[in-house]
Amino acid sequence: MSTTAEYVLTYFAFRGRAEHIRLLLEDCKIPYRQNIIPDEGESWTPVKARGLETGEIPFGQLPVLHEAGTSLYLAQSGAIARHLARRHHKYGQNELEASLADMLYDTVSDIRQVYRDFIFDENWQAKRESFVSNASNRFALLEKFMSSRNTPYLVGQDTTFADYHLLEVIHIIQRVQSDIIRPYSWLQSFCQKMESRPNIAEYLKSSRRFEKPVPLPHA
Ligand SMILES: N[C@@H](CCC(=O)N[C@@H](CS)C(=O)NCC(=O)O)C(=O)O
Numbered sequence: 001m002s003t004t005a006e007y008v009l010t011y012f013a014f015r016g017r018a019e020h021i022r023l024l025l026e027d028c029k030i031p032y033r034q035n036i037i038p039d040e041g042e043s044w045t046p047v048k049a050r051g052l053e054t055g056e057i058p059f060g061q062l063p064v065l066h067e068a069g070t071s072l073y074l075a076q077s078g079a080i081a082r083h084l085a086r087r088h089h090k091y092g093q094n095e096l097e098a099s100l101a102d103m104l105y106d107t108v109s110d111i112r113q114v115y116r117d118f119i120f121d122e123n124w125q126a127k128r129e130s131f132v133s134n135a136s137n138r139f140a141l142l143e144k145f146m147s148s149r150n151t152p153y154l155v156g157q158d159t160t161f162a163d164y165h166l167l168e169v170i171h172i173i174q175r176v177q178s179d180i181i182r183p184y185s186w187l188q189s190f191c192q193k194m195e196s197r198p199n200i201a202e203y204l205k206s207s208r209r210f211e212k213p214v215p216l217p218h219a
Pocket of ligand 1: 017076077
């Protein structure tokens, strides 16, 4: 990571909603600095209050991306991913590809939401089977869509911001069910391609990568 950071990404000490942004930054070798808030409790409360006051955390939630040398403090993980994608050529080659990237990003967000609902459910143990079945059905639909398109990445020959989101969502769901994408050959080959991109492979092994998706013992 460069010391002359172009971007500062503020988030907590876990993967959460920042991870696909980190993956994009890392894959594109975009200089950035992480401003890590140790937890969502004691250390966060004063940071949030100050961030709301100064406008540096505009809606009191993280992640926030700050562009060095500007007054831009961008909240909302989807807006941040799209902003970086526009700036760094990860939004497809034309309007049609951009729209496909949007659709697929939102489709992946829906799968992530199913995962979130499951892990934050106090009866998560009882709901494990139905979660796995729901997630697998959603992956099956994505597999069918992608098999008919037959591109190496979601939109085409190169990655878009949607691909980093999908990789992370597969990774977090594999922690619940390690063979979740075994029936799906496109998804398997996608994962292999993403994980073997040199900058991603290096990042996944690095100390910059947080192990936990969220700070829950079962996640
Ligand atoms: N829609 C927002 C949701 C952001 C969000 O829920 N952030 C959580 C962490 S994942 C947060 O900041 N929680 C602390 C709080 O709300 O005080 C996004 O995608 O960025």
